[in-house]
Amino acid sequence: MIHRIYLLIFCTLLFSGCASVFNFGYSRPDIVLRPDFNGDGIAVLTFSAQGSYLRSDAGIIAADRFSEAMFLQRRFNVIDRARVNRTAIDLDIKSGENLSNEQIREIGRRLDANYIAVGKLFQETEPFHFIDDIDKTLTISIRLMDTETAEMVGVARYTVSYKDEYHNTIKMMMNRIARRMR
Secondary structure (H helix, E strand, C coil): CHHHHHHHHHHHHHHHHHHHHCHHHHCCCEEEECCCCCCEEEEECCCEEECCCCCCCHHHHHHHHHHHHHHHCCCCEECCHHHHHHHHHHCCCCCCCCCCHHHHHHHHHHHCCCEEEEEEEEECCCHHHHHHCCCEEEEEEEEEEECCCCCEEEEEEEEEEECCCHHHHHHHHHHHHHHHCC
């Protein structure tokens, strides 16, 4: 009987420790998609980035990785990011955060896109984490909008802790988000 108690305590400690050490293996993105979302014709705008330790190109990297991950799933028709970027420049759109309904429709019209994806990176990390090599936290939030109605048709949110360069973390997160978008 005492052996079973020790075994139970050991397993509890083992698995609770693994959950915090191997966050990547157990965390999953939260995704909600409307049933009418079919993934045909998605324009991914450059993501905004918030966090003092994110490089200025983090939003571009995130949007590129999301486009690639969705395309590689072979279920989505993703519009080339170079075309999307040119259209955003032509329309003087610097961020997808505050798009008007008319801007959403115009992006859809110019790119023949049925949906646009806008997103944001949040690095929620205190400066001492970088000095002490403590896990850093990165959150990616994505909204999918119908370009005809300007209504939201999907949302994804994913938060992970990481120690390596955030480029690898962004790629892993985007791959997981795209795989869960069914």
